[in-house]
Amino acid sequence: MTPRPVSASRLPLTVHQRLRLAANVVNGSTVLGLAVAAAARTELSRGPRGLLIAAGYRWRLPFAAAFTLGNVVLCRCTAAELLARPALLGHEEKHCSQYAWCLGIPFLPLYLLAAGWSLIRTGNPGTANVFERRAGLAAGGYPAPSGRRPRRPSEVEA
Known part of the structure; x- marks a missing residue:
């Protein structure tokens, strides 16, 4: 499965992008991403800034339009x-850097804990999720915090 290039910027990688790419290969998260991309029969292509795009992802989970495993961005759309x-x-791409900072696979349980915390606090897995907030809520399609916590069923008036 050789990634084919897509029409993306051909700028050389920065030092940060090279380090992130190397870290995510060594920590196994990009290898996991490539394995999921192959198992899901996506179309793999080179993207900008050291990213690999796995297009045409059709599995049910996760529900997102796009998600990241190491330097592999899996998406439901075309590249x-x-x-x-x-x-x-x-x-x-910011999630790619988060994988590198979390030393790879440990990012996954940390992300799930943050998503659960966010779901309890806001009713949405992204709004109060530290990883999503640092990656940019609006860019990821998540609602901004409203400042109010959702009502529990026991608090709703009859």
Whole structure:
């Protein structure tokens, strides 16, 4: 499965992008991403800034339009459609850096804990999730915090 290039910027990688790419290969998160991309029969292509785009992801979970495993961005759309959404691609790229900072696979349980905490606090898995907030809520398609916590069923008036 050799990634084919898509029409993306051909700028050389920065030192930060090279380090992130190397860290995510060594920590196994990009290898996991490539395995999921192959199992899901996505179309793999090279994206900008050291990213790999796995387009045409059709599995039910996760529900997101795009998600990241290491330096692999898996998306339900085509690679060209993802490249046409630079805010979303930038959001997913920030998750790539989070994988590197969390030493790879440990990012997954940390992310799930943050999503659960956010769901309890706001009724949404992203709004109070530290990883989503640092990647940019709006760019990831998450609602901004309202300042109010959702009512529990026992608090609703009859």
